[in-house]
Amino acid sequence: MLPQPEWYTWYGWNDRIFLAVNHLSDTPTLSAAMEMVSWVAQPAYFPVWMALLVVIFRLRPLTLPFAVVWNFAVGELAVWLIVVALKSGLAYPRPVVALGSLSVHVVGRPEYWHSFPSGHAAMAFLLVGSLLLGKASKILWIPAAVYAVLVAWSRMAV
Numbered sequence: 001m002l003p004q005p006e007w008y009t010w011y012g013w014n015d016r017i018f019l020a021v022n023h024l025s026d027t028p029t030l031s032a033a034m035e036m037v038s039w040v041a042q043p044a045y046f047p048v049w050m051a052l053l054v055v056i057f058r059l060r061p062l063t064l065p066f067a068v069v070w071n072f073a074v075g076e077l078a079v080w081l082i083v084v085a086l087k088s089g090l091a092y093p094r095p096v097v098a099l100g101s102l103s104v105h106v107v108g109r110p111e112y113w114h115s116f117p118s119g120h121a122a123m124a125f126l127l128v129g130s131l132l133l134g135k136a137s138k139i140l141w142i143p144a145a146v147y148a149v150l151v152a153w154s155r156m157a158v
Contacts, residue, residue, distance in 0.1 A: 021156040034154040038120055041120040050069075063140060064136050067135065068135075068136050080119075092116040118152065127144050127147075
């Protein structure tokens, strides 16, 4: 395990919180569910999410105004630049490196570097922010907010 600065570990609370969330997904069903939630939020799927927003805007402009589509498109570029810069600058190791492979439940292929910030969670919360700032209908942004929380949770779970 690598030594971490006290400000990062929150005096041990960072590890405790992470491990509690991570081990809640030890069951096969929950592991599979969290893996799916995380998979759908991959930053590589930005074009798919963008296309979905455009389709909804074209079909229901009162439910999803153009401002949402614009916010998401421009916001993704900004978020991508910020996430890449922070990941490179901070270079936090993945939990499997920081805590050891025996203590961390990993679903799928383990990764070793650049754990923070999560590009998956950043994109999910960008979607929520775009919906809120673009004044989208509650029928869209409330489920998106729940989804974003699940994405953030899933990144620790898997």
